[in-house]
Amino acid sequence: MSVLLIVLAAVVVVVLVALVVMYNGLVKLRNRIEGAWAQIDVQLRRRYDLIPNLVETVKGYATHERETLEAVTNARAAAIDADGVEDQASAENQLSGTLKSLFAVSEAYPDLKANTNFLNLQEELAGTEGRIAYARQYYNDTVLRYNTKIKTLPSLLIATPLGFSERRYFEADGTSRGPVQVDF
Structure with a gap:
């Protein structure tokens, strides 16, 4: 009887350790996603800081290109105000499009x-x-690992009850999948 209790206790301990390891792995991936998003945000802020200087430089040479300059300024403001991955991706796609127009004006x-x-x-x-x-690539790779982990066994057994939900990718829309053309 005591051997049975020892085996049962060992099984319970192993299961508990496995659950803790799975939970910690999910938390670690979730934190990596948040860290990756913070890195995207840092680079986007850097981009936003460059745009007013670019607009002012263009404004000095191309004063009658007001519509293009306003479009860039408005797209920048919308991108700064965007909330959430999906809205941010959409706003960034819009901003990239207006920057392409701005660089076309420079021609x-x-x-x-x-x-x-x-x-x-x-x-x-x-x-x-x-x-x-x-x-963006690092963020999306991390989201892929996280989403795969929460949808597969055995992690699925603790992810669902503990509220780990699927995360969205930060994707470019179909029209802006190509690189931004910058002529030097």
């Missing part, structure tokens, strides 16, 4: 294209776009 102004400040801002923005892409 019509040779003096603007030769402006050192404009070229430096373009270069910084291109670097920031690369960092955003990397942060």
Whole structure:
């Protein structure tokens, strides 16, 4: 009888340890998602900080391109105010589209294209776009691991009752899946 109790106690301890390990793994992945989102946010803020300088530089050369400049400014404001992954992705796609238009405008102004400040801002923005892409990839990879873990056994058995829910990917829409074109 005592051997049976020892075996039963050992099984209970093993099950409890397994549950704790699974729970901790889920928490760790959830925290990585939040950390990855924070990295995306840092890069997006950097991008937002560059845009007013870019708009002011273009404004000095292309004063009659008011509509394009306003579109960029409005898209930036919408992106800053976006809340949640889906809204943020949509706002970022809109902002990328308006930036493409802004860079297209620069093609019509040779003096603007030769402006050192404009070229430096373009270069910084291109670097920031690369960092955003990397942060987005890391975030989406982490979301994939997390979503897979909460949907598969045995983690599913504790994820559902403890409120671990599926996370959304940070995706580009169909029209902005290509890279932002920056001419130097």
